[in-house]
Amino acid sequence: MNKQELIVAIAADSGLTKADSKKALDAFISATSKSLKKGDRVALVGFGSFSVSKRAARKGRNPQTGKEIKIAAKKVVKFKPGAELSKNVK
Structure with missing residues (x-):
């Protein structure tokens, strides 16, 4: 499902117009982006939670040449599904 299909699904389920559904999404x-950028956790009970995690710098290998390279440290977004979402997917 892409963003446009999600907007159509939200509009159908909520009774909102597509324009209002796009604004809501x-x-x-x-x-969510602003909250994660500040380092906060975003939790939606039953759906899941988004959080930011720090990934340490590490060494890797260029698969084409086999040469060792440095991979810089960075922050990554993680999503942990909630119990209700996990139950509905099974």
């Missing part, structure tokens, strides 16, 4: 993405 964009607002959710924006609010």
Whole structure:
């Protein structure tokens, strides 16, 4: 499902217009991004939680040449599904 298909599904389930559904989805993405950027955790009970984790610098290998390279440390977004979501997917 891509973003446009998600907007159509939200509009169908909620009774909102597609335009309002797009605004709601964009607002959710924006609010979640801002919160994660600050280092906060975003938890949606039953659905799951988004958090930021630090990944340490490490050594890797270029698969084409086999040469060792340095991979810089960075922050990554993690998603942990909630119990209800996990139950519905099975």
